[in-house]
Amino acid sequence: MGDLTSLLRECAPQALAAVVRRHGDFEACEDAVQEALIAAAQQWPSTGVPEHPRNWLITVASRRRVELLRNETARRRREETVWREPAPQPRGDDELALLLLCCHPALSVPAQITLTLRAVGGLTTAEIARALLLPEATVGQRISRAKQRIRDAGARFDRPASDLTAVRHVLYLIFNEGYTASSGDALNRVDLTREAIRLTRQLHRRLPGDGEVAGLLALMLLTDARRPSRTGPDGALIPLAEQDRRRWDRSAIDEGVAIITAALAHAPIGPFQLQAAIAAVHDEATRVEDTDWEQILLLYGLLHALHPNPIVTLNRIVALAMVDGPRAGLAALDRTAADPVLAKHHRTAAVRAHLLEMTGDHAGARDHYRRAARLTLSIPEQRYLESRAARLR
Structure with a gap:
């Protein structure tokens, strides 16, 4: 079945x-x-x-x-x-045309994203709700209203959208849901990551001069290149620092590096390009200890200035901790306590646990690993976080 x-x-x-x-x-x-x-x-x-x-x-x-x-x-x-x-x-371009239709200018950006995830990504209402951090009922209403709005606007299948911001965002969300599934037994949903990469390739071929489309494609390739080593034989999650980098897809890394290098040289800088550059720094380090964390921290600083959001803030804190030490990271994490999104996100608790473990506070780290496990719906992530807590007895 x-x-x-x-x-x-x-x-x-x-x-x-x-x-x-x-x-x-x-x-x-x-x-x-x-x-x-x-x-x-x-x-x-x-x-x-x-x-x-x-x-x-x-x-x-x-x-x-x-x-x-x-x-x-x-x-x-x-x-x-x-x-x-x-x-x-x-036809070969049908799905891309459908993607552009779902991002019709008559729809708000949230409606464009939701409808495209449903129609092109094939995600269920529940999966979309988790990806967008929204109640499932809200997503269902948004999908229904978006379809009615398209009908009322007389939108045509062959009329492209004028704004690609939502298109890029949608493809990114589809990729993320596939790369780290928000729930279920499997960490990866390869069908979604492949579909996101395929559609982004089509978009890049159609718009080769769009630096952010190029950045998005590079980011997907550089991130997906690590997939073979992200899980063990039993499906358990393996964090980046512990992965066997010999199993990374070098051809995908080479392609991603080439795409982002060309984009940064010729196009106005954008958030997806910066994220791709960060991924490239990680992927080009053949050993975890060779990672250029100072460059990553600099890139996250640029990304935060250009496109601030809670997850960028959290990732920047991790980079800060790797450069200036875990206590500096914990102090920065304390300053985010008022952010309601970060307060409820499992990654915030997981980062705090990791930094506490680095300082030697094993009891505090154990408590936050368990809190993180309770907050995520991904079974592989739950198992990984519980195993980290169990090691700290």
Whole structure:
């Protein structure tokens, strides 16, 4: 059943893009695709997966969309014409066009992000809520309103969005959910990371001069290059400092370094470029003790000035601790106590635990490792944090 679920998740955005391109009306087409997915989940376990599952979903969804048109008197002639035509065939750029449609200027940036995660990323409402730190009910309402807004605006499938900020942010969130799943037994969801990288490659090919698209692609490649060594044979999380760097994907690192080097030389600097530069410094260190933490601290300082947010603040504190010592890091962490996002985030407790362990305060470190474990929904992270606490008896 797991393989079938993965297959349906992979095919769903492709099917939706093809059906929207042919029929328009995003909301109705998504309903039709959802019904096709339900039919597949019910039929395929007994009849077998068809030779071309994506085309099967497109055909069934298209027929369902036509059936809905039968009840619309004003569109009866169109319905009869479409019924005689073959089902739309997927095109290589369909998903990117769908991504741009979901980021239509008529939508607010939060609505663009939420709808794209749902339609293109294939994330569930619960997964989106965790990625965006929002209540699940809020996300559900946002998706519904966004689809209605697209319909009211008369948005067209072939009309690109004018602002790529939300597009880049969406791809980044999809990648992050895949690289460190917010819940469940698995640390990685490779289908999401691959999809995010694939779509970002398409965007980079279309907009080679956009420095932030280049930075985003480089960041994904440089981060995903470490994936082979992030977990042990039993699926347990292995932190960056303990990873076997010989298992890192050197070709991905080389590609990412080349992309970010070119972008920094020719494009205005942006947050994704700075994050990619930080990832490159980590990846180019063949041993953990060779990491240039002073350069990383400098880059985080630039990133904080350009694009401040709680997670950047936390990462900068880690870099500060590696340069000036754990007590300096703890003092900086104390100054973030009023930030409500950091106060509830499991990484804040995990960082405090690590810094306390470095000072020799094992009791305090143990308590904060356990607090961090309680705050995360990722089972591999929970196990890792509990194991760190257990070592400090």
